[in-house]
Amino acid sequence: MDDRPTTAAPLVGILIGSPSDSATMQRASETLARLQIPCETLVRSAHRMPEETAAYARSARDRGLRVIIAGAGGAAHLAGTVAAHTRLPVLGEPLATSPLGGFDSLLATVQMPPGVPVGTLGVGAWGAKNAAHLALRILALEDAALARRIEAHAVARSRPGSRRGG
Numbered sequence: 486m487d488d489r490p491t492t493a494a495p496l497v498g499i500l501i502g503s504p505s506d507s508a509t510m511q512r513a514s515e516t517l518a519r520l521q522i523p524c525e526t527l528v529r530s531a532h533r534m535p536e537e538t539a540a541y542a543r544s545a546r547d548r549g550l551r552v553i554i555a556g557a558g559g560a561a562h563l564a565g566t567v568a569a570h571t572r573l574p575v576l577g578e579p580l581a582t583s584p585l586g587g588f589d590s591l592l593a594t595v596q597m598p599p600g601v602p603v604g605t606l607g608v609g610a611w612g613a614k615n616a617a618h619l620a621l622r623i624l625a626l627e628d629a630a631l632a633r634r635i636e637a638h639a640v641a642r643s644r645p646g647s648r649r650g651g
């Protein structure tokens with residue numbers, strides 16, 4: 486995983502706990518790209534890179550980011566740690582990377598204390614795609630052109646014979 490911003494002006498920051506998370510979380514960046522929303526994907530870890538993770542979250546709004554997606558597996562504290570350091574919407578993506586199969590990641594991500602929300606998605610690739618779709622809908626609240634692209638995408642997906650799967 487290239488630990489650098491992938492565009493000059495990303496609106497969505499995708500954090501992954503490890504390079505080993507990149508294949509699954511690529512589903513999120515692909516979904517955003519399909520709807521023409523710039524994002525960046527970086528490795529940050531609540532446990533292995535706590536200072537860098539906090540610094541990323543604290544500077545995110547000033548850098549122009551509007552939503553952060555955090556994908557991690559196992560004792561998945563990445564999304565919660567990010568949410569502790571920013572008031573931007575944070576979407577947590579539990580990944581099925583440990584021997585416990587993702588239920589551990591789900592529980593580690595989902596039950597945040599009141600006032601420090603993490604919008605938690607489903608485990609694995611489905612959730613990664615839906616994290617992106619939810620980020621798109623958040624951004625579309627203030628972006629009419631994006632709202633139209635989302636609608637067109639949904640209509641195209643609903644046609645008989647279209648490739649489903651988000």
Ligand code: RP5
Nearest residue numbers: 502503505506557558559582
């Ligand atoms: C988590 O531990 C990461 O998000 C990853 O899902 C898992 C394994 O990481 P590696 O040991 O492969 O770096 O922190």
